[in-house]
Amino acid sequence: MDERKLADLFREAAHEAPPASFDAGDVRTASRKATLRRRNSIAAGTTLVVVLGLGGVVAANGWMSDNGTNTMNSAGSGQNRDDGAQSPMTALEAPPTVFSGKSESTQGDAQAPGSTGLTTGESTVQGCAGVDRELADALAVELSVSPSEAVPPDLSCSTDSRAAAFKIDGLTITAIVTPKPFEAPAGAEKLRTTAGQDLYVFTQGDGELKGQAKRFADALAPKF
Numbered sequence: 001m002d003e004r005k006l007a008d009l010f011r012e013a014a015h016e017a018p019p020a021s022f023d024a025g026d027v028r029t030a031s032r033k034a035t036l037r038r039r040n041s042i043a044a045g046t047t048l049v050v051v052l053g054l055g056g057v058v059a060a061n062g063w064m065s066d067n068g069t070n071t072m073n074s075a076g077s078g079q080n081r082d083d084g085a086q087s088p089m090t091a092l093e094a095p096p097t098v099f100s101g102k103s104e105s106t107q108g109d110a111q112a113p114g115s116t117g118l119t120t121g122e123s124t125v126q127g128c129a130g131v132d133r134e135l136a137d138a139l140a141v142e143l144s145v146s147p148s149e150a151v152p153p154d155l156s157c158s159t160d161s162r163a164a165a166f167k168i169d170g171l172t173i174t175a176i177v178t179p180k181p182f183e184a185p186a187g188a189e190k191l192r193t194t195a196g197q198d199l200y201v202f203t204q205g206d207g208e209l210k211g212q213a214k215r216f217a218d219a220l221a222p223k224f
Contacts, residue, residue, distance in 0.1 A: 128153045128176065132162035135224070139164055139175050142219050143209070157182055162224075171207025173216065176200045177224045189217040193224040 129152055136150035143166055153165045153174045161178035176182060179197045184190065188202035201217040203210050 127159040127161045128157040128163045131164050135162045136164035169207045170205050172204045189213040191217045191221040
């Protein structure tokens with residue numbers, strides 16, 4: 001068979017082929033639809049990944065927060081238990097209170113306003129060698145002077161005596177309360193006190209109050 005006949009056969013076969021069921025427009029439309037589906041799939045996949053990622057982060061943060069809170073609570077509870085175990089303070093272990101049987105209060109020893117500062121205990125053993133506070137206070141009221149100006153008398157008496165003297169303008173006024181005999185200077189006034197002791201009041205020297213020993217003795221006797 002020569003080439004001409006062969007070519008004719010091919011041309012006849014081509015004319016007998018069925019027409020195409022789609023054209024170039026169909027191809028373009030199908031291509032656009034495929035591209036759109038692919039983009040939608042990619043977008044959906046990306047959104048899913050983002051949502052899953054955010055969910056994982058939130059869950060992780062919540063887990064870490066709960067874990068940290070539980071850890072702190074556990075540590076706090078453990079520390080409280082340890083503190084309670086390390087430093088228990090019960091009534092049995094508290095140091096016992098020691099009572100000496102003697103009051104340590106110094107209220108009775110406090111110096112009264114306008115007082116000479118000598119305690120009653122001191123005056124009972126000093127006699128005329130010291131100033132009796134109560135006697136000095138009482139005599140100072142009668143003389144209208146400060147009790148702090150009291151001085152010991154310039155004479156001797158028994159140690160259980162109470163004595164006080166004041167020097168005013170060259171005159172010395174002395175008062176002595178004693179349970180025992182006492183040789184008082186001339187001119188001394190002697191009275192019995194409320195407690196049954198002897199009160200002596202006398203003046204020495206010169207001054208405005210000279211000769212007023214009886215007035216002072218009358219005022220002091222009821223107080224002792």
